[in-house]
Structures are given as structure tokens and as C-alpha cells.
Amino acid sequence: MAYINLELALLTFIIVPFMAWLIIKFGGRMTTTYRQLFGNVGNFNARIEDNVGGIRVVQSFANEEHEKKLFAEENKQFRATKLLAYKTMAKSMSVSYMLMRLITVFVMICGAWFFIQGKLEMGEFMAFLLLSNIFFRPIEKINAVIESYPKGIAGFKRYLEIMETDPEIADAPDAVSLSSVRGDIRFEGVTFGYESSRTILNNIHLSIRAGETVAFVGPSGAGKTTICSLLPRFYEVEQGSITVDGIDIRDVQLRSLRKHIGIVQQDVFLFSGTIRDNIAYGDLHATDHQIWEAARRASLDDLIRSLPDGMETIIGERGVKLSGGQKQRLSIARMFLKNPPILILDEATSALDTETEAQIQKSLAELSVGRTTLVIAHRLTTIQSADRIIVVNSDGIAEQGTHQELIHSGGVYSRLHQVH
Ligand SMILES: Nc1ncnc2c1ncn2[C@@H]1O[C@H](COP(=O)(O)OP(=O)(O)OP(=O)(O)O)[C@@H](O)[C@H]1O
Numbered sequence: 001m002a003y004i005n006l007e008l009a010l011l012t013f014i015i016v017p018f019m020a021w022l023i024i025k026f027g028g029r030m031t032t033t034y035r036q037l038f039g040n041v042g043n044f045n046a047r048i049e050d051n052v053g054g055i056r057v058v059q060s061f062a063n064e065e066h067e068k069k070l071f072a073e074e075n076k077q078f079r080a081t082k083l084l085a086y087k088t089m090a091k092s093m094s095v096s097y098m099l100m101r102l103i104t105v106f107v108m109i110c111g112a113w114f115f116i117q118g119k120l121e122m123g124e125f126m127a128f129l130l131l132s133n134i135f136f137r138p139i140e141k142i143n144a145v146i147e148s149y150p151k152g153i154a155g156f157k158r159y160l161e162i163m164e165t166d167p168e169i170a171d172a173p174d175a176v177s178l179s180s181v182r183g184d185i186r187f188e189g190v191t192f193g194y195e196s197s198r199t200i201l202n203n204i205h206l207s208i209r210a211g212e213t214v215a216f217v218g219p220s221g222a223g224k225t226t227i228c229s230l231l232p233r234f235y236e237v238e239q240g241s242i243t244v245d246g247i248d249i250r251d252v253q254l255r256s257l258r259k260h261i262g263i264v265q266q267d268v269f270l271f272s273g274t275i276r277d278n279i280a281y282g283d284l285h286a287t288d289h290q291i292w293e294a295a296r297r298a299s300l301d302d303l304i305r306s307l308p309d310g311m312e313t314i315i316g317e318r319g320v321k322l323s324g325g326q327k328q329r330l331s332i333a334r335m336f337l338k339n340p341p342i343l344i345l346d347e348a349t350s351a352l353d354t355e356t357e358a359q360i361q362k363s364l365a366e367l368s369v370g371r372t373t374l375v376i377a378h379r380l381t382t383i384q385s386a387d388r389i390i391v392v393n394s395d396g397i398a399e400q401g402t403h404q405e406l407i408h409s410g411g412v413y414s415r416l417h418q419v420h
Pocket of ligand 1 (some may be wrong): 194220224225226
């Protein structure tokens with residue numbers, strides 16, 4: 001183009017920086033809008049998940065209309081941001097399209113003027129016009145790519161932010177692996193709070209012998225669950241230390257620490273899949289014989305045999321729904337398979353009827369044989385046989401001893417016992 005007519009070529013190229021400026025300006029605006037849009041998509045999805053997951057609660061409170069209103073609100077915001085994103089995109093696209101067409105008009109007008117002035121032959125004019133079209137076509141394509149870039153980069157940045165979030169609790173660089181554990185546990189001057197402004201446990205001292213069964217009782221919110229959550233390092237102590245077999249748990253690799261601790265919770269989480277998959281979760285390399293043995297010890301084998309597909313029965317959303325007691329047994333079977341030296345039983349049976357509870361208690365008692373067991377209990381009846389009962393209240397550990405000792409001492413426990 002410059003070879004045909006330098007002046008006209010320079011005039012044509014003046015427009016290029018202006019175009020670049022416009023593209024960058026709209027690109028920045030689109031990135032911001034798309035980031036906002038992806039944030040809204042997150043909220044929108046969370047609302048849908050809540051509504052579907054908690055559908056029974058919504059229905060039982062007959063709060064469908066209320067949920068619909070919340071959904072409509074979220075939807076409105078999502079729609080508004082989506083519209084804003086499309087508007088910005090429409091502006092950016094139409095401006096760049098217009099500019100491209102304007103360049104052609106500009107070349108035609110200038111070329112015609114140069115032709116009238118005799119600075120340009122008709123053939124040269126036509127050649128220049130064709131060449132300018134060829135030259136700007138790739139620019140048009142690059143422009144289209146740049147327009148779609150903000151959409152991709154906004155999503156990618158959000159993804160990176162999540163991926164780059166460091167876990168709060170990680171292995172120390174020189175952390176060791178625990179190969180075998182006896183199960184001696186010590187809490188030494190442990191202080192902890194979920195928020196820095198509120199201390200839940202203050203200077204707790206506690207020593208549990210290997211193989212001992214210790215039950216934690218006390219009013220709701222006293223910190224029983226918190227004490228037990230500190231042991232697998234779900235949270236980090238603020239002051240003091242927790243040791244397992246004399247080794248500070250902060251000096252141990254998380255994976256190896258948690259491999260030696262089993263937790264049976266009240267609300268058992270089952271993965272969608274077969275009964276076999278769910279039991280084998282306790283030990284992914286278990287043999288068929290070991291899985292059946294675990295099921296037998298958890299008194300689950302009869303139920304499995306009575307099902308047409310046996311071990312391969314699909315459970316969860318897409319399959320057979322298990323009862324509360326059956327779920328508990330399955331989680332106990334998982335634990336037999338995992339075979340950890342330390343066990344935490346988190347109010348494992350308080351949601352069951354008396355008969356089922358008695359059966360599950362029997363399986364749990366068998367499970368805890370030879371293991372250090374920490375029981376978080378509400379029902380005082382289920383923990384009377386514990387080696388030691390620890391009463392936790394807002395001041396920390398109020399008293400401890402066997403059932404008989406605590407009844408005779410006439411303290412908090414004996415009063416709780418009378419109330420029950
Ligand atoms: N994840 C959390 N974030 C913030 N605070 C929490 C968290 N979990 C528990 N708490 C608070 O810590 C305190 C102790 O809770 P914890 O669950 O340990 O009590 P608990 O004795 O086990 O009670 P319950 O018998 O009702 O289960 C409570 O005041 C509770 O509100």
C-alpha cells in the first residue's frame with residue numbers, strides 16, 4: 001500500500017492505534033463484567049443446590065414461596081449482570097465493525113481526492129482499495145479473538161484464585177510419617193478458638209492411655225466436638241500441644257496421622273455407588289473376604305445377603321435408600337476395614353430408636369476393643385461403661401473419673417445423672 005501511495009497509506013494507518021485503544025478499553029470493561037457474572041453464577045448455583053438438597057426441609061416448612069422469592073432475586077441479579085455483559089459486548093462489536101467499514105469509506109474518499117488531484121491513477125486507486133481490505137481482514141480476526149478473551153480470562157482467573165488458595169493446615173517441611181501407633185494421647189495446655197475473639201478451649205490438660213475408652217459429656221456448645229476435632233488436626237491449636245505416642249501432631253504428616261484415626265459420625269455420608277464401594281472406602285485395597293468380614297462384624301451381612309444384588313446394590317440417590325441404623329452399620333463396617341488404633345465416636349447413635357441403638361452400641365463396643373476411643377455423648381446411659389468420663393463445661397474440664405467415682409463425688413456429673 002505504501003508503495004502505491006505513501007501519503008494515503010500513512011493516513012490509513014493512523015486509524016490503527018485508535019482502534020487498538022478502543023479494543024483495550026472495551027476488553028478491560030468486559031473482563032470486569034464477566035468476573036461479576038461468574039461470581040453471580042456461583043451464588044445462583046449455590047441457591048439451586050440448597051433448594052434441591054434441602055427440598056424436604058423446604059417442603060416440611062411449606063416455605064416454597066419464600067424460596068421462590070429468594071431464587072427470583074438471585075435470578076434477577078444474574079440476568080442483570082448477563083445483560084450488562086451482552087451490552088458491553090454489543091458495544092465493543094459494533095464499534096469495531098463500524099470502524100472497519102469507516103476505514104473503507106475513508107480510503108474511498110481520500111483515494112478519490114488523491115485521484116482528482118492527479119496523485120493517484122485509477123488502477124492504483126483500485127489496487128489500494130483491495131489491498132486495504134486484505135490488510136484489515138486479519139486485524140478484524142484478531143479483534144474477534146480479543147473480544148472473546150475477557151470471557152475466558154475472567155473464568156480462568158477465578159479458577160486460578162481457587163487453585164492457588166493454600167490449605168490452612170499443611171505438613172511441616174520436616175514432618176515425619178507415623179508407621180505404627182499405640183494410641184497414647186496427651187493434650188498439654190491446649191487453647192483454641194474458631195475465631196480469635198472467642199476462646200472455646202482454654203488451657204486444657206488431658207492424658208488418655210492407649211486402649212482407653214474416654215467419654216466426653218457436658219452441655220451443648222461446651223466444646224466436646226472441638227476437643228475431638230483437634231486430634232486429627234482439622235483445626236490447629238492456638239497454644240499448647242497435642243501428642244500421639246509422645247509425638248507432637250504438628251510434626252507428623254497429616255495423611256499418616258489421619259490414617260490412624262477413625263471417625264464415626266451421626267450423619268453418615270454415603271457416596272453414590274455400591275455397598276461394596278462404600279465399605280471399601282475404609283481401605284481401598286481390601287480383598288472381597290476382608291469386605292465381607294467387616295460387614296459381618298458390623299452386623300450388616302444379613303441385610304446385604306437379603307438384597308437381590310447383594311454387595312453390588314447401588315445405594316444413595318440413584319439406588320436403595322438405607323435406614324439410619326443401616327447407614328450407621330455401614331460406617332462401622334468401613335471403620336472395621338480401616339482398623340485405626342484411635343477412634344472418635346461422635347454421638348453415633350443418638351438419632352436411632354432404642355432397639356437399633358442397643359445393637360449399634362454392641363457393634364461399636366466391639367469396634368472399640370483394643371483401640372483408644374473418644375466418645376462424644378449426650379446420653380449418659382450409653383457411656384456408663386467407659387473407662388473414664390470427662391465432664392466438659394464452659395470453664396473447660398470440670399471433672400473426670402469413672403461413672404461410679406463421679407456419682408459418689410456429687411459434682412456436675414451426678415447432677416446431670418439425676419436430671420436424666
Ligand atoms: N466450625 C465452627 N466455626 C465457629 N464456631 C464453631 C464451629 N464449630 C463449633 N463452634 C462453636 O464452638 C463452640 C463449641 O462447639 P462444639 O461443637 O465443640 O460443642 P459440643 O460440646 O460438641 O456441643 P454439642 O453437644 O451441641 O455438639 C460452640 O459455641 C459453637 O458455636
